[in-house]
Amino acid sequence: MIKERFKEYRSVLHKRCMSHEEAPLSAPPHVTDDDWRILCDRFSSNSFQKRSKINSDNREKLEVNHVAGSKSFAEFHHNMRDSVTGQKLGPVDLYRGTHCRQAMRSWVHPRADEIWAAMDTLRNQPTPDGTQRSEPEILSEVLGTRSGYVRGLGHGAKLMAPARAASTRSIVVG
Known part of the structure; x- marks a missing residue:
């Protein structure tokens, strides 16, 4: 205030x-x-x-604003915890926390709701080989990347290509 x-x-x-x-x-x-x-x-x-x-x-x-204010996403993520387990939330839930007004349970923009719904769908949908996508990969797929920077995760996360397979990527959150 x-x-x-x-x-x-x-x-x-x-x-x-x-x-x-x-x-x-x-x-x-x-x-x-x-x-x-x-x-x-x-x-x-x-x-x-x-x-x-x-x-x-x-x-x-900006396509969609957020509700984090001047607080960095990393700081916001550090302070957000699951109310039941006390563990930090994943990147998909972090997106929801930073783009949905919790008090009024409303999205800051209708596009934010669409983006989160797409991420939630991918999170619950298995890949063709039967495995689950990681949440940073889902964020990267839905929001895209910029010069290896994963949008929505701040400057601490970089998209890294593993040495073994050129078609798969992983995200390192540091």
Whole structure:
């Protein structure tokens, strides 16, 4: 709750600093003039504007948002445990935890529900040779990979090709 309040407060300050000429006139009463000038200079700096543009462009490319906030998926995964066994959840259940609002039991986007349903179907469906797919392989198959990076598992997981067979792959979660 405090984090959300701070984000909202920072957003309000940023909106007040949008015009560099008018910024000194619109300082909030609880911020000193010196601090206000520093904030406005930061918000109007080229590096801040460039980073802001890059972040906006990246957010527009997202197909589905998540509910993890600024917490990394690795940290979120570390804190998520099965309520019965106390063990960490697998990658498929981690996807559900990071894309479904638990309190309201609703998905952040209808596409997130479709993706999870596809992963759940693959998890319950045996392969042609009768074995089960591993959860990281299911994630890789449904979400795809990017330069060996498995989407949804963060930077700690890499897609690795085993030495024995060129047609199969495994995922190393480090």
